[in-house]
Amino acid sequence: MDPAALDAADPLRCFRERFALPEGKMYLDGNSLGCLPRETPQKLANLVDREWGENLIGSWNDAGWVSAPERVGAKIARLVGAADGEVVACDSTSVNVFKALCAALSVNQGRSTILSERGNFPTDVYMMQGLETLTGGRVRSRLVDPEEVIGAIDEDTAAILLTQVHYRTGRIRDMATTTAAAHAKGALAIWDLSHSAGAIPVDLNAARADFAVGCGYKFLNGGPGAPGYIFVAERHQADAIPALSGWFGHARPFDFEDRYEPAPGITRFLAGTPPILGLAALEVGVDLMLEADMAEVRAKSIAMGSLFTALMEPLCAAHGFALASPSDPNQRGSQVSYSHPNAYPIVQALIARGVVGDFRAPDVLRFGLTPLYTSFAEIASAVDILRAVMDEGAWDRSEFHERSAVT
Ligand SMILES: Cc1ncc(COP(=O)(O)O)c(C=O)c1O
Numbered sequence: 001m002d003p004a005a006l007d008a009a010d011p012l013r014c015f016r017e018r019f020a021l022p023e024g025k026m027y028l029d030g031n032s033l034g035c036l037p038r039e040t041p042q043k044l045a046n047l048v049d050r051e052w053g054e055n056l057i058g059s060w061n062d063a064g065w066v067s068a069p070e071r072v073g074a075k076i077a078r079l080v081g082a083a084d085g086e087v088v089a090c091d092s093t094s095v096n097v098f099k100a101l102c103a104a105l106s107v108n109q110g111r112s113t114i115l116s117e118r119g120n121f122p123t124d125v126y127m128m129q130g131l132e133t134l135t136g137g138r139v140r141s142r143l144v145d146p147e148e149v150i151g152a153i154d155e156d157t158a159a160i161l162l163t164q165v166h167y168r169t170g171r172i173r174d175m176a177t178t179t180a181a182a183h184a185k186g187a188l189a190i191w192d193l194s195h196s197a198g199a200i201p202v203d204l205n206a207a208r209a210d211f212a213v214g215c216g217y218k219f220l221n222g223g224p225g226a227p228g229y230i231f232v233a234e235r236h237q238a239d240a241i242p243a244l245s246g247w248f249g250h251a252r253p254f255d256f257e258d259r260y261e262p263a264p265g266i267t268r269f270l271a272g273t274p275p276i277l278g279l280a281a282l283e284v285g286v287d288l289m290l291e292a293d294m295a296e297v298r299a300k301s302i303a304m305g306s307l308f309t310a311l312m313e314p315l316c317a318a319h320g321f322a323l324a325s326p327s328d329p330n331q332r333g334s335q336v337s338y339s340h341p342n343a344y345p346i347v348q349a350l351i352a353r354g355v356v357g358d359f360r361a362p363d364v365l366r367f368g369l370t371p372l373y374t375s376f377a378e379i380a381s382a383v384d385i386l387r388a389v390m391d392e393g394a395w396d397r398s399e400f401h402e403r404s405a406v407t
Pocket residue numbers: 092093094095121123124163167192194195215228
């Protein structure tokens with residue numbers, strides 16, 4: 001596996017120049033915040049100067065602002081195996097998790113438990129717990145160990161809430177078989193696609209998924225705090241009651257009626273005024289992702305992960321790193337994680353030398369592999385730098401042990 005040869009043969013290599021990548025940085029954190037597409041600043045400048053600055057409120061109609069959540073949602077739908085009219089881009093993923101949980105409970109009446117796994121991304125679990133508190137315990141939030149989820153689905157389970165690619169380990173859950181197991185027990189399946197959309201091929205409708213949510217700022221490169229999205233399978237839309245019954249989800253928002261009536265389709269899952277600047281940036285990232293062939297994205301992601309783990313093997317033996325991701329690349333999303341007792345200062349030492357990965361408590365070093373802009377050569381250099389940091393003991397400096405607010 002020669003990195004230079006792999007880069008030369010990479011069918012996606014032309015995408016790298018479409019991103020503004022800072023000199024001297026090896027950015028392996030696109031699974032937390034994706035890079036800036038070169039086209040985004042120009043798009044936003046035009047929106048601000050012309051659509052907002054000159055045309056002002058007229059742009060809600062003239063520039064298509066009012067339909068942006070559906071338009072961007074329809075593009076995201078193509079990345080996740082959904083149909084037109086099944087996805088809207090809106091709100092944060094956290095808020096969309098809450099909306100999906102409530103919608104699932106409204107469809108699956110008479111059942112009261114939401115089931116998830118211990119160690120799932122915290123916001124998903126916190127939203128379940130918040131709903132339990134809000135309903136005075138009528139809705140029950142239940143967590144079991146990851147391998148026990150399927151066996152724990154019972155006749156009171158309204159829905160399972162799972163993340164397709166686990167944020168810490170990168171483990172992929174089989175969406176089709178897990179969803180089928182939920183359906184067999186009369187439960188619905190809600191999927192968090194934050195680490196899978198744009199990273200691996202996703203096919204919500206082939207898996208018969210019921211609801212899904214995801215982030216816009218990771219592999220979709222929508223920018224910090226980009227809107228997320230929510231998918232509601234067409235078959236549930238008429239029965240799913242929006243818990244956040246805001247005016248943008250009304251059947252006729254500009255009739256200003258006293259009585260709430262949800263819109264007939266996916267737009268009932270909108271709540272308030274769409275964040276137009278954020279949606280515009282997200283649309284650039286999604287359009288760019290749509291230009292890529294997802295089979296090529298997946299093949300490169302697997303090849304990058306295989307190179308990374310092969311190069312890391314001697315470091316595991318010499319310096320005590322342990323692979324925290326599945327060793328089978330087919331079971332991993334687009335990231336590789338290692339555990340190490342000194343993970344935090346090691347990550348800081350790497351960042352100081354230009355290798356940007358991240359630390360996930362309590363002891364994980366996480367490296368995101370983003371096929372559109374990461375090269376094989378960067379991966380080889382990143383591992384070389386990690387080797388040097390370890391051989392020199394360069395991580396053990398007091399400033400690298402100081403925790404910052406955001407890791
Ligand atoms: C799986 C998963 N769900 C949800 C979120 C967070 O969503 P939000 O954008 O609401 O902070 C993240 C990352 O922050 C995540 O990794």
